Amino acid sequence: xxxxxxxxxxxxxxxxxxxxxxxxxxxxxxxxxxxxxxxxxxxxxxxxxxxxxxxxxxxxxxxxxxxxxxxxxxxxxxxxxxxxxxxxxxxxxxxxxxxxxxxxxxxxxxxxxxxxxxxxxxxxx
Numbered sequence: 234x235x236x237x238x239x240x241x242x243x244x245x246x247x248x249x250x251x252x253x254x255x256x257x258x259x260x261x262x263x264x265x266x267x268x269x270x271x272x273x274x275x276x277x278x279x280x281x282x283x284x285x286x287x288x289x290x291x292x293x294x295x296x297x298x299x300x301x302x303x304x305x306x307x308x309x310x311x312x313x314x315x316x317x318x319x320x321x322x323x324x325x326x327x328x329x330x331x332x333x334x335x336x337x338x339x340x341x342x343x344x345x346x347x348x349x350x351x352x353x354x355x356x357x358x
Contacts, residue, residue, distance in 0.1 A: 235259045235331050235347045242327060242352030245319055249356075253314040255329030255349055262331075263287055263307040266338045268345060269314045271325035271354075278328070280340040282314060292338050297323075319356045326351040 236258040245251050253269070268283035282303040283292045291303050297316075305312040312329055330345035339345075 235262065235265060237329050237331060237347055237349035239327065239329050239349040239352040242354045244355045244357065246357055247319060247321055249319050250315070250317045251319065251354060252316070253327055253329075253352060253354070255312045255314075257310040257312070257331065259310070262310045265331040265333055265347075266335065267303075267305060267312045268330045268332075268338070268340070269303060269312075269327060270330060270342070270345075271323075271327045272351075273322075273325040276325075278342060280342070281327070283338040283340060284312065285338045290338060292340065294340070316354070319354075321356045321358055324354060324356050326353050 238256045241253040269281040270278050271281050272278040284303045284305050300318045302315040328351045329349045331347045332345040335344045
């Protein structure tokens with residue numbers, strides 16, 4: 234089992250940057266593919282980015298490709314989401330998530346078994 238705790242959210246102006254962090258508990262962190270999701274007010278939770286267990290493969294939703302970078306440090310049980318060129322439409326609660334049921338990294342909510350509590354990101358004009 235994995236427990237996930239996000240940090241790093243906040244208020245930033247459009248065009249600015251933020252780095253989100255997610256600390257994971259447990260001794261088998263490297264066996265989980267990890268992802269970031271977000272949920273804006275009145276909208277469903279959506280996939281943002283994912284990273285594979287150990288080989289560094291990544292996958293992004295189209296709206297953040299080229300602006301966001303997901304990374305992980307298995308030695309520290311951490312994943313990160315570096316966000317550049319932020320836009321007001323990036324405003325949401327951001328969640329990190331982990332899973333093992335799929336064979337490859339995945340954008341599907343149902344493939345993730347463990348979720349953090351979320352961290353708010355607000356991008357102002």
